[in-house]
Every structure is written in structure tokens, then in C-alpha cells.
Amino acid sequence: MSYNYKEIEKKWQEKWYKERTFNAKDDxxxxxxxxxxxxxxxxxQGLHVGHPRSYTALDIIARKRRMEGxxxxxxxxxxxxxxxxxxxxxxNHIHPRIITEQNINHFREQLKSLGFFFFFSREINTTDPNYxxxxxxxxxxxxxxxxxxxxxxxxxxCTGCKVGLANEEVVNGVCERCGSPVxxxxxxxxxxxxxxxxxxxxNDLDDTEFLEKIKIQQKNWIGxxxxxxxxxxxDGEDEELLIYTTRPDTLFGATYMVxxxxxxxxxxxxxxxxxxxxxxxxxxxxxxxxxxxxxxxNKEKTGVEIxxxxxxxxxxxKQIPIWVSDYVLITYGTGAIMAVPAHDSRDFEFxxxxxxxxxxxxxxxxxxxSKEAYTDVETGVLINSGFxxxxxxxxxxxKVISYLEKNNIGTKKVNYKLRDWVFSRQRYWGEPIPMVxxxxxxxxxxxxxxxxxxxxxVENFEPGENGESPLAKQTDWISTTCPHCGKPAKRETDTxxxxxxxxxxxxxxxxxxxxKELASKQALEYWSPVDWYNGGMEHTTLHLLYSRFWHKFxxxxxxxxxxxxxxxxxxxxxxxxxxxxxMSKSKGNIVNPDDIVRDFGADTFRVYEMFIxxxxxxxxxxxxxxxxxxxxxxRVWSLQDILVEGDTYSPEFEKMIHKAIKKVSEDIEEMKxxxxxxxxxxxxxxFYKLKRINIAEFKTFLQLLNPFAPHITEELYxxxxxVTIAETSWPKYDESKTIDESIELPVQINGKVxxxxxxxxxxxxEDVKKIIEQNDVLKSLISGKNIIKEIYVKNKIYNIVIK
RNA sequence: GCGGAUGUGGCGGAAUUGGCAGACGCGCUGGUCUUAGGAACCAGUGUCAACGACGUGGGGGUUCAAGUCCCUUCAUCCGCACCA
Numbered sequence: 075m076s077y078n079y080k081e082i083e084k085k086w087q088e089k090w091y092k093e094r095t096f097n098a099k100d101d102x103x104x105x106x107x108x109x110x111x112x113x114x115x116x117x118x119q120g121l122h123v124g125h126p127r128s129y130t131a132l133d134i135i136a137r138k139r140r141m142e143g144x145x146x147x148x149x150x151x152x153x154x155x156x157x158x159x160x161x162x163x164x165x166n167h168i169h170p171r172i173i174t175e176q177n178i179n180h181f182r183e184q185l186k187s188l189g190f191f192f193f194f195s196r197e198i199n200t201t202d203p204n205y206x207x208x209x210x211x212x213x214x215x216x217x218x219x220x221x222x223x224x225x226x227x228x229x230x231x232c233t234g235c236k237v238g239l240a241n242e243e244v245v246n247g248v249c250e251r252c253g254s255p256v257x258x259x260x261x262x263x264x265x266x267x268x269x270x271x272x273x274x275x276x277n278d279l280d281d282t283e284f285l286e287k288i289k290i291q292q293k294n295w296i297g298x299x300x301x302x303x304x305x306x307x308x309d310g311e312d313e314e315l316l317i318y319t320t321r322p323d324t325l326f327g328a329t330y331m332v333x334x335x336x337x338x339x340x341x342x343x344x345x346x347x348x349x350x351x352x353x354x355x356x357x358x359x360x361x362x363x364x365x366x367x368x369x370x371x372n373k374e375k376t377g378v379e380i381x382x383x384x385x386x387x388x389x390x391x392k393q394i395p396i397w398v399s400d401y402v403l404i405t406y407g408t409g410a411i412m413a414v415p416a417h418d419s420r421d422f423e424f425x426x427x428x429x430x431x432x433x434x435x436x437x438x439x440x441x442x443x444s445k446e447a448y449t450d451v452e453t454g455v456l457i458n459s460g461f462x463x464x465x466x467x468x469x470x471x472x473k474v475i476s477y478l479e480k481n482n483i484g485t486k487k488v489n490y491k492l493r494d495w496v497f498s499r500q501r502y503w504g505e506p507i508p509m510v511x512x513x514x515x516x517x518x519x520x521x522x523x524x525x526x527x528x529x530x531x532v533e534n535f536e537p538g539e540n541g542e543s544p545l546a547k548q549t550d551w552i553s554t555t556c557p558h559c560g561k562p563a564k565r566e567t568d569t570x571x572x573x574x575x576x577x578x579x580x581x582x583x584x585x586x587x588x589x590k591e592l593a594s595k596q597a598l599e600y601w602s603p604v605d606w607y608n609g610g611m612e613h614t615t616l617h618l619l620y621s622r623f624w625h626k627f628x629x630x631x632x633x634x635x636x637x638x639x640x641x642x643x644x645x646x647x648x649x650x651x652x653x654x655x656x657m658s659k660s661k662g663n664i665v666n667p668d669d670i671v672r673d674f675g676a677d678t679f680r681v682y683e684m685f686i687x688x689x690x691x692x693x694x695x696x697x698x699x700x701x702x703x704x705x706x707x708x709r710v711w712s713l714q715d716i717l718v719e720g721d722t723y724s725p726e727f728e729k730m731i732h733k734a735i736k737k738v739s740e741d742i743e744e745m746k747x748x749x750x751x752x753x754x755x756x757x758x759x760x761f762y763k764l765k766r767i768n769i770a771e772f773k774t775f776l777q778l779l780n781p782f783a784p785h786i787t788e789e790l791y792x793x794x795x796x797v798t799i800a801e802t803s804w805p806k807y808d809e810s811k812t813i814d815e816s817i818e819l820p821v822q823i824n825g826k827v828x829x830x831x832x833x834x835x836x837x838x839x840e841d842v843k844k845i846i847e848q849n850d851v852l853k854s855l856i857s858g859k860n861i862i863k864e865i866y867v868k869n870k871i872y873n874i875v876i877k
Numbered sequence: 878g879c880g881g882a883u884g885u886g887g888c889g890g891a892a893u894u895g896g897c898a899g900a901c902g903c904g905c906u907g908g909u910c911u912u913a914g915g916a917a918c919c920a921g922u923g924u925c926a927a928c929g930a931c932g933u934g935g936g937g938g939u940u941c942a943a944g945u946c947c948c949u950u951c952a953u954c955c956g957c958a959c960c961a
Contacts, residue, residue, distance in 0.1 A: 401959045411961045700901045752901035820897040825942050827897050871896045
């Protein structure tokens with residue numbers, strides 16, 4: 075028989091959200107716990123079944139923490155700027171604000187229908203001027219500290235969205251959002267100097283409890299490498315070519331140089347270059363290539379020798395040719411390299427193709443330089459390398475760097491793959507960048523007293539022809555006066571990227587209605603840092619890195635009290651369609667959360683998503699399995715039919731309950747929710763086996779299950795108690811009562827289990843042996859055989875080796 | 878190419894330090910009750926030539942004992958990708 079989940083869930087949700095049961099307390103002397111999930115983008119499709127996986131997980135932890143006596147903060151909000159609303163606005167001529175508001179209302183109802191512990195009283199919305207006032211304020215602080223700057227540089231330009239993108243938003247040469255090709259375009263952009271924080275963004279990971287794979291991915295993304303910068307003289311000129319290398323030890327093997335097509339030396343020495351036409355042609359060809367084409371063509375190297383100039387290898391003194399090739403990137407290192415074809419596979423390939431000399435400088439076993447480069451680092455001995463001969467690679471690196479530094483031809487240098495953050499978007503639906511351009515004073519931030527700089531109302535949301543922001547057409551709004559000199563000036567028309575609002579939202583939750591500061595000092599002191607942040611792996615190199623950067627900056631200017639925003643970061647796996655593929659409209663395998671709540675109830679939905687598999691892994695949806703969870707809750711409901719009196723655990727169940735408290739308590743901390751649910755199911759099976767459960771047992775069981783299935787458990791609890799589960803304390807277990815006095819010991823003969831015998835806990839080998847000798851089956855197996863060895867591992871196993 | 882994972886019944890998945898492989902759920906088989914069953918309950922369910930043997934992607938090794946440790950190999954997924 076099914077319980078009436080519709081009525082019960084509605085009843086408890088009304089109580090929770092109307093009475094604001096979950097609000098954090100303002101008592102800053104209590105121990106606190108701040109749990110955070112990534113706030114959703116309120117898309118028109120509504121909630122996805124993937125959202126509740128993460129939300130339920132931290133909801134469980136939040137509810138447990140509250141029962142453990144913590145002052146809990148588990149907030150929710152909406153990351154509501156973004157392209158889908160804007161694109162919808164362009165198509166349907168509805169203001170994005172209106173669509174966003176509708177979507178948020180829909181999302182909020184959906185979230186409430188799942189009974190989350192969220193504090194809707196603290197709800198935030200990144201598109202609310204009272205919120206983005208502080209996003210703009212942070213930008214101005216960044217500007218004041220020189221961390222926001224305008225630069226004209228080649229940017230990734232999406233031909234579909236007509237907007238500049240950050241490197242992180244370009245996937246396989248196409249736009250992450252719309253899939254259109256991305257090309258390079260020169261544009262004046264606001265940039266944020268995240269590279270200044272590269273070292274700290276790596277090092278401070280040590281102070282956090284992020285999952286190891288998250289730390290590794292961030293470190294790889296930042297891409298720190300140690301090496302040297304070396305100056306190569308241009309023969310007969312007063313010019314030098316600066317290169318970066320991680321293998322300064324191989325300098326004697328540098329037989330040619332390569333510069334990126336965009337390298338300034340080409341223009342600088344154009345009068346000396348004899349094949350300028352050829353070079354220009356090559357430059358043009360490579361600038362037309364999109365990122366996608368460049369990586370597509372990465373098998374076949376192209377390039378042109380720059381004739382008329384040569385460089386001098388500073389160690390050998392020999393003249394070496396300079397080439398231009400797009401396998402060297404202007405954006406990394408110095409945009410120029412020394413090529414050591416013997417020990418770098420790209421240089422090797424290039425040298426082979428163009429017949430350039432290959433000189434081996436590191437000796438190694440089984441090296442065949444006619445086939446491939448020998449790139450094994452840190453092993454091998456230097457040869458053909460003058461004063462480095464005979465040294466190990468690591469030693470040679472040190473020696474050559476000190477030689478370079480002494481002779482002023484090079485320095486030790488650390489490089490990063492991370493680049494500065496392109497912060498401008500030529501779009502309407504984003505935070506206006508609070509800057510004014512004055513012919514006299516240059517860029518000037520608007521006075522902080524004028525914040526927020528509100529988005530102007532516009533009629534037309536289409537981007538301009540030349541990739542201009544829609545705001546560029548708002549001449550009234552653009553015209554202003556310079557805050558510095560008072561002369562006529564123009565506002566910046568670009569807006570901020572979607573990552574802006576989400577880079578600090580967790581701070582606003584601490585004090586969401588403050589109109590004097592982004593949050594009060596006391597609130598920041600008390601709630602910082604976020605204790606536990608769960609989100610998707612896809613945000614590891616974008617949102618997570620950006621927000622750590624902003625937070626470190628806010629720490630530096632004394633706004634926030636901690637170096638790191640998040641103490642612990644975990645991630646959830648994706649929920650796939652029932653065919654094992656990612657849910658998508660085109661595949662027709664989308665599951666709508668509303669349907670699940672309607673057909674099975676929120677509690678079943680929550681329990682199922684926790685039972686579906688290991689939290690960290692991808693898991694396919696299964697309508698059959700969700701029925702199993704529905705059945706389980708029906709059986710929980712029917713436990714009241716076999717309920718008997720009793721205010722202590724009965725002897726039959728005492729062990730099981732203590733063990734379950736331990737197991738579930740530990741599982742929740744380790745996010746092993748699936749095995750917790752299995753524990754609940756086993757318990758219910760046991761109660762039905764004896765056809766009884768007493769009130770004490772029932773109460774504990776309901777408390778343990780409550781974070782997973784809050785509605786049904788509160789309803790059942792209300793029938794036997796006049797307090798709610800939320801007001802009770804998390805059950806405690808007695809370690810001694812989780813241990814059995816008598817255990818089943820497997821006995822093996824030659825490693826195969828033949829019998830299990832009952833023995834008292836902690837029996838000695840002699841005692842166990844006596845029992846074995848009285849066992850007929852074992853006796854007959856051993857008799858007449860030669861016992862070679864007997865192994866007894868206390869309370870685990872007894873193995874007899876016979877011949 | 879580099880980095881990160883994963884591989885266990887028909888399916889989703891369990892399994893402290895190496896110590897009874899397959900918990901829990903789905904599905905399936907048989908039964909009970911029912912006018913009926915996409916309901917409930919009971920029993921069974923790794924494989925096979927079944928009182929035994931074999932079984933955690935494949936091959937090898939260490940060990941009294943390996944899903945777990947070591948070597949090697951294959952497959953799949955994810956992230957990055959000419960980063961010097």
C-alpha cells in the first residue's frame with residue numbers, strides 16, 4: 075500500500091518554508107557550518123534531474139549538521155545573467171529581465187517541491203542591481219590595484235555569438251555555448267590579471283581539502299614550468315631574440331630558432347629580411363586559421379625560413395637560422411624558441427621536414443635519432459656540450475643557468491600556461507562595466523557612490539555589426555561626464571562575463587541584504603570560509619579558479635578574512651539518460667523532475683538519486699530502480715503497523731542499530747550515500763523478519779533516514795513524538811555495541827573456504843583449533859594429510875595448508 | 878601525445894589494513910492471496926559437464942591467502958592539447 079506522499083510532502087514543505095524553519099541563527103557564538111552548492115542558471119527548461127543530485131547530497135549533510143548542533147547556512151540563489159535569456163529576448167522581443175524572473179519563479183517552486191533545506195530568505199540573484207552593485211564595486215577595486223586593464227590583443231571571437239570569449243570558453247576551436255567556429259580578432263578588451271595570482275593559486279591548494287583530482291586539474295591548467303629565458307644575439311645587429319626553455323641543459327643542441335608569426339622581430343628587422351613577401355604571406359595565412367584549423371593541422375608542420383638574418387647560439391657561438399612557424403605560439407613564453415631537434419619531438423619533426431641539423435646532446439640507451447627525438451628528461455648524461463659534458467641532466471640544468479646568469483645571457487624563469495582573463499563581453503544581459511573613457515584622463519572608474527550602474531532599458535538586444543555591444547547604440551546612456559575632470563566622456567559599453575557574479579556570490583549569502591558593504595565584517599568573520607562546496611568537475615578550471623582569484627584579491631585588500639574561499643570541494647557525477655548517454659532533447663532521453671515528484675514523490679526522488687551509484691561517478695537513470703526506492707518508502711510507512719511499545723532498543727536489534735548509526739554517520743561524511751540507503755533497506759528487512767519494531771528503534775531509524783527522506787520521516791515521527799526530527803540530536807552509537815561477541819570464522823584448507831565455525835570474539839589459536847578438531851567435516855578433510863602450516867588471523871580467518 | 882579516472886552477475890552496484898567476492902536494489906523464475914495486477918507477501922537466482930570445479934577486462938608475479946599489492950597488456954570515458 076502506498077502512503078499519500080502528495081499530501082504529506084505538501085504539509086511539511088508549507089511548514090518549513092512558511093515558518094522559515096531552516097533560517098540560520100544570528101548567534102555568532104555557535105559553531106557554524108556553511109554548505110554550498112553551485113547556484114543554478116535559471117534556464118527556460120527548468121530544473122534538470124542532475125541538479126537535485128548535488129543539492130540532495132549537501133542537503134543531507136546540512137540536515138545532519140543541524141542535528142549535530144551547528145548553526146547551518148545552506149543558501150540558494152540564481153546565477154541569472156547569461157546568453158540563453160538574451161538570445162530568447164532577441165528572438166521574442168521580451169526583456170531578458172522578465173524571462174529571468176519567470177524562470178526563477180519556476181525554479182524556486184521546483185526546488186521547494188523537493189523539500190530542500192535551502193534558506194529562501196537569503197536568496198540572491200546576480201541580475202539584481204542591489205547584488206551587482208557589489209560585483210561592479212569589486213571590479214573598481216581590481217582596477218584601482220592595476221589588476222583590471224584594457225588591452226588590444228588577439229582574442230577568441232565567436233562568429234555565432236559575436237562576442238569575445240575566454241580561453242576557457244573555447245572548446246576544440248569552437249564556442250562552448252553555440253558551437254560556432256572561433257576566430258582570432260584584434261579587439262580592445264578589459265582583462266583581469268589572474269596571472270599575478272598563479273603561484274598562490276597553486277600553493278594555497280595545500281591549505282584546502284579539495285578532492286585530489288580537482289587540485290591536479292587546477293595545477294595542470296595553471297601549468298607552471300621551470301626553465302630559463304635565454305638571449306640569442308642576431309648576427310651583426312643590435313637586436314636579441316629572447317626565448318624560454320625548460321631544457322636549458324640542451325642549449326648546445328639548439329641548431330635553429332623559431333618565432334611565432336606574430337613576433338615583433340619580423341617587423342623590426344624587415345629591412346634586413348630578404349624574403350619579406352614570403353614571410354608576410356605565411357603570416358596572413360596563419361592569422362586566417364582558426365584555433366580549430368591550427369590544431370587540426372598539428373600533424374604537419376609548416377614554416378618559412380627568415381632569410382637575411384641569423385642568430386648566434388650563445389654557447390657554441392655558431393650561426394643558426396631563424397624560422398617562422400605557427401607551431402610556436404605568441405601567447406606562451408616569449409613567442410620564440412630555440413629548437414633542439416634531437417630532444418624535442420616537435421622540433422625534430424620540423425627539422426626532418428626542412429632538413430635542419432640534429433645534434434644529440436644527451437646520451438641515453440636505445441636512442442635512435444633517425445626515427446624520433448629523445449625526450450626523456452632527468453636521465454642521461456650530457457655529450458657534445460662543452461663544459462656540460464659528463465653531467466646528469468639535472469646537474470647540467472643548474473650549471474648552465476648559473477653560467478647564463480653570470481654572463482648576462484639568460485636567467486632562471488618560471489612560466490605559466492594560465493593567461494589573463496578576458497573580461498569584456500559585447501552583450502546586453504550582463505553587469506555594465508563601471509568605467510568611463512575621457513579624452514583627457516583616459517579610463518576612469520565611476521565614483522563608488524554612483525553604484526550600481528544600472529543596465530539601461532533598450533529596445534533591441536542584438537549585438538552590433540562589428541561585434542559591438544548592444545549598449546553601443548544607447549547614445550544617451552553612453553554620454554556622461556568624466557568623474558575626474560568633468561569634461562564630456564563616454565561609458566564603457568561592454569558588459570561583464572557570466573563568471574563575474576558567480577565569483578563572489580558565496581560571500582553575499584552571509585549577509586544578503588546589506589546595502590553598505592558586500593557583507594558585514596562580523597558575518598564574513600563568522601561564516602568564512604565555506605566549509606563544504608559541491609559542484610561539477612566542469613567548473614574546475616573556470617568558476618572555481620576565477621572565484622579563488624577574486625577571493626584572494628579581496629583578502630589582499632582586507633575585505634575577507636580567509637585566503638581561500640572554500641575549505642572542502644567535492645564533485646558529483648552526471649546523471650545520464652536510461653541509454654547511458656548524456657540527456658539531451660535530440661536524444662529524447664530527458665527525465666523531467668516534475669514528473670518524478672508527481673509520480674513518486676520528493677522523498678523517493680531524493681532517495682533514488684542517492685542510491686543510484688557512487689556519488690562521484692556518472693550514473694544512468696532507471697525507471698525500474700526508482701520503483702524499488704518507492705517500494706522501500708512504502709515499507710517504511712507500513713512499519714507503523716508492526717510498531718510496539720519500548721523505550722530502549724530490544725536485544726535483537728540493538729547491535730544492528732548501533733552499527734547502522736555508525737555506518738550511516740560515516741557514509742554521509744564520505745558521500746557514500748548509496749551504501750547508507752542499502753543500510754536502511756537492510757534494517758527494514760530485518761524489522762519485517764521479526765514483524766516488530768519498538769518506538770525507540772523506530773525513532774532512531776527515522777532520525778537516520780530523515781536527511782534523505784525528510785517528509786515521510788517527519789510525518790511518521792510526528793505520530794509518536796511532539797517534537798520534530800529537525801529538533802532532535804543526531805543519534806549516537808556505542809562502539810562496544812557495534813562489536814559481536816561471537817563471530818563466524820571461515821576455515822580454509824589450502825586457501826579454499828570449507829566451513830565456517832562459531833567462535834567467541836578474540837579467541838586464541840589454541841581455542842579455535844579445539845573447535846576445528848571437533849568439526850566432523852574439517853576433521854575428515856584433514857585426517858591422514860600432512861599439515862604443513864596453519865595460519866590464524868584473529869577474528870578473520872583460519873587457513874590450514876595440507877599436502 | 879600529456880593528465881585524470883573506470884573495468885566485478887542479465888542490469889545499477891557492495892566488499893577497513895590483502896582474509897567467506899557478489900551486500901542492497903532492479904530484473905528474472907516459482908509460489909501464496911486476488912475478479913484483476915506494472916499491487917502485496919514468501920522462496921530462489923554468479924557460471925558450468927553441480928556433493929565438485931571455475932569465477933572481479935587479458936597475461937604474468939608476490940603471498941598460506943589477491944577485486945585489493947607489483948609488472949605487463951587491452952578497452953572505455955573525461956579533461957587538456959604544437960605550452961618549448
